[in-house]
Amino acid sequence: MSQDLPMGLRALVVDDEKPVLDELVWLLGRDERIASVRAAQSGTEALRVLEGGDVDLVFLDVAMPGLNGLEIAKLLARFTHSPRIVFVTAHDAHAVDAFELNAVDYLLKPIREERLRESVRRATADGTTSQPGNDTIAVELGGVTRFVSRSTVTYAEAQGDYVRLHTLDGTSHLIRTPLGALADEWDGAGFVRIHRSTVINLAHVREVRMVSGRCSIVVPFGASPVELQVARRHVRAVRERIQDRAT
Structure with a gap:
């Protein structure tokens, strides 16, 4: 150990x-x-x-x-x-x-x-x-339970009463929990809400793009990076959190 x-x-x-x-x-x-x-x-x-x-x-x-x-x-x-x-x-x-x-x-x-x-x-x-035990999420599919490390999650998005977790290896997992509750629980682990339907893992941010006043974040997802839009009301807080983690 x-x-x-x-x-x-x-x-x-x-x-x-x-x-x-x-x-x-x-x-x-x-x-x-x-x-x-x-x-x-x-x-x-x-x-x-x-x-x-x-x-x-x-x-x-x-x-x-x-x-x-x-x-x-x-x-x-x-x-x-x-x-x-x-x-x-x-x-x-x-x-x-x-x-x-x-x-x-x-x-x-x-x-x-x-x-x-x-x-x-x-x-x-x-x-x-x-x-x-502090970094593991149990996900179920077809009667099979898998354990996913929270550290591998690059972003999460709301899907009704569920949240879909997207991981480094390009797989996705559906868990039954409100996105708001997940965002609050994971805030101390380096996750931040960028949109009412999206939470990202700051540790996996590859790029922050500002184009015509609009902000987006690039995170990895398997072989293809994903660009996610940041809602205007979240831009300042997101950029501050990213800057804090880089210093």
């Missing part, structure tokens, strides 16, 4: 691509919450470091030759005190697998510094982001 994190985090970055590895190490070195950063270019090298037990937070590339990030995470789950995990990848196809392994976050390349800082914040948020 994950251990309580110290004030200064000891981070490990694992990526077989040297330019990506160097950039992540540099960006993490700029974060005042990170005490030290180590690097590994393979899964085998990463395990040697991790077995030393002096890593609090590991950034794992999903697709690597040999031992990949998901396989390393499964091995870490057996550790008595395992570090918290952030997956890093150029594709979002493995998002669901990642969160089933209790990852703190799932970062898409190219990495933006403000998004990386958000991952560190999640890792230090008193453990709430790595507690499955």
Whole structure:
């Protein structure tokens, strides 16, 4: 299980691509919450470091030759005190697998510094982001119950008495709850209402567009990003929330 994190985090970055590895190490070195950063270019090298037990937070590339990030995470789950995990990848196809392994976050390349800082914040948020019970929604379809991580939800939209959740991997799930109640409950988790029928996850905002006085937000949804309109009365509050999370 994950251990309580110290004030200064000891981070490990694992990526077989040297330019990506160097950039992540540099960006993490700029974060005042990170005490030290180590690097590994393979899964085998990463395990040697991790077995030393002096890593609090590991950034794992999903697709690597040999031992990949998901396989390393499964091995870490057996550790008595395992570090918290952030997956890093150029594709979002493995998002669901990642969160089933209790990852703190799932970062898409190219990495933006403000998004990386958000991952560190999640890792230090008193453990709430790595507690499955606080971040899991049960959804039912055809008599089958699945568990979806709230962190994978990019936006939610009202559909009558239901809400449809749209996730990173391009799937959608219908849950029976009013959008207003969901917006209030999830506000502290980084979700914000942009329209009477739409709530977005600020952590997954890729672009904010202003055209002819109208504002829209771009969020990922599978292979195709989605552009969502922001109601005029929500524009100021939404932009302030986005700015707050980027600083």
